[in-house]
Amino acid sequence: MDRPAARAVLDRLWRRGLDLLGCEVAILGGAMTWVSERNLVAAISNAGGFGVIACGSMTPALLADEIGATRALTAKPFGVNLIVMHPALATLAETCIAHGVSHVVLAGGLPPADIVRRLRDAGVKVLGFAPALAIARKLVRSGIDGLIIEGMEAGGHIGAVSTSVLAQEILPVLSEVPVFVAGGIGRGEAILCYLEMGAAGCQLGTRFVCARESIAHPRFKQAFIRAAARDATPSVQLDRRFPVIPVRALANKATEAFLERQRDVVGRFDRGEISQKEAQLEIEHFWAGALRRAVVDGDVEHGSLMAGQSVGLVSAEQPTAAIIGELVDQALAAIVRRAALLAPKPEQGAAAPDRGAAE
Numbered sequence: 001m002d003r004p005a006a007r008a009v010l011d012r013l014w015r016r017g018l019d020l021l022g023c024e025v026a027i028l029g030g031a032m033t034w035v036s037e038r039n040l041v042a043a044i045s046n047a048g049g050f051g052v053i054a055c056g057s058m059t060p061a062l063l064a065d066e067i068g069a070t071r072a073l074t075a076k077p078f079g080v081n082l083i084v085m086h087p088a089l090a091t092l093a094e095t096c097i098a099h100g101v102s103h104v105v106l107a108g109g110l111p112p113a114d115i116v117r118r119l120r121d122a123g124v125k126v127l128g129f130a131p132a133l134a135i136a137r138k139l140v141r142s143g144i145d146g147l148i149i150e151g152m153e154a155g156g157h158i159g160a161v162s163t164s165v166l167a168q169e170i171l172p173v174l175s176e177v178p179v180f181v182a183g184g185i186g187r188g189e190a191i192l193c194y195l196e197m198g199a200a201g202c203q204l205g206t207r208f209v210c211a212r213e214s215i216a217h218p219r220f221k222q223a224f225i226r227a228a229a230r231d232a233t234p235s236v237q238l239d240r241r242f243p244v245i246p247v248r249a250l251a252n253k254a255t256e257a258f259l260e261r262q263r264d265v266v267g268r269f270d271r272g273e274i275s276q277k278e279a280q281l282e283i284e285h286f287w288a289g290a291l292r293r294a295v296v297d298g299d300v301e302h303g304s305l306m307a308g309q310s311v312g313l314v315s316a317e318q319p320t321a322a323i324i325g326e327l328v329d330q331a332l333a334a335i336v337r338r339a340a341l342l343a344p345k346p347e348q349g350a351a352a353p354d355r356g357a358a359e
């Protein structure tokens with residue numbers, strides 16, 4: 001099989017993803033707060049993938065600016081990621097509608113049905129995260145256009161189940177809408193595997209942090225280039241009475257300080273010096289502004305170095321187009337290898353009768 005034939009196979013495998021996203025490579029650049037802004041988003045879309053702006057805690061006015069600035073850098077489709085806990089979620093959704101955003105990814109919890117409906121009624125394609133099969137089915141019933149299933153290998157906020165198990169649970173039984181797989185993906189062979197299991201495409205975050213077009217601070221990128229997979233660990237909860245939202249990040253001084261803070265807060269609570277609510281808030285506030293400190297200011301010791309386990313596969317700063325090109329090449333090479341393995345070998349066919357005659 002030659003490369004064009006392999007490309008035809010790849011395009012058949014991720015056809016539903018291409019159709020939903022309107023791009024040439026069904027790879028979403030997972031939205032990363034502070035990282036996924038105009039430059040990286042446009043670079044991913046210009047390279048044939050699908051860039052997604054991370055709204056994070058932006059105001060509607062800032063989001064409107066970012067959408068406009070991204071559009072100035074690319075004529076290709078891109079999306080906007082909205083966090084459902086954002087207090088201005090409804091206004092942000094209206095901002096996306098008003099600025100002609102074609103795709104919205106609702107993240108950080110169950111997408112509210114009224115927001116899904118409003119966006120869809122306005123002609124926006126809506127994607128949501130499904131951390132389990134039951135939720136995936138619920139989202140399909142709510143009219144969602146596409147799903148992302150993200151395993152705990154991912155960077156940032158994580159669930160409890162690995163990508164490979166989620167994929168096996170959901171991909172073979174859910175075909176109503178295209179499903180994109182995320183978490184721990186760093187090579188094209190892995191993308192091909194999930195496509196063969198029924199995925200419509202994949203979403204990668206960590207792999208794009210060190211893209212040349214990414215505005216992440218050079219020290220943030222350097223930390224990614226140096227890190228091994230095992231360095232990207234989930235946040236640790238010290239006491240069951242005070243839940244900690246699991247976040248995967250590279251261990252640094254802040255990781256240690258977070259444990260010390262929890263120890264101190266739990267001690268003060270046990271001595272009756274603070275209420276349960278105060279204690280919980282103090283723990284939750286520890287990481288406020290920490291991602292910005294690391295990504296924007298380059299404080300890689302006291303900021304949050306959110307990263308997935310695929311950080312072990314990040315070894316250099318590369319142009320976005322080269323990253324996407326590499327992923328596609330790896331998938332194509334795997335298809336070619338597979339075809340060669342499966343092709344009948346004429347010499348074996350010729351040897352068979354001899355063996356038969358000897359027996």
Ligand SMILES: Cc1cc2nc3c(=O)[nH]c(=O)nc-3n(C[C@H](O)[C@H](O)[C@H](O)COP(=O)(O)O)c2cc1C
Pocket residue numbers: 029030031032033035054055056081107108150153154155156157182183184185203204205206207305306307308309310
């Ligand atoms: C630094 C960082 C920030 C992230 N911020 C967000 C975010 O704002 N919204 C979101 O839905 N996901 C966020 N994610 C998750 C990514 O969009 C993506 O799903 C994830 O990185 C995929 O897994 P991978 O890191 O193994 O490629 C973030 C991930 C990283 C590494």
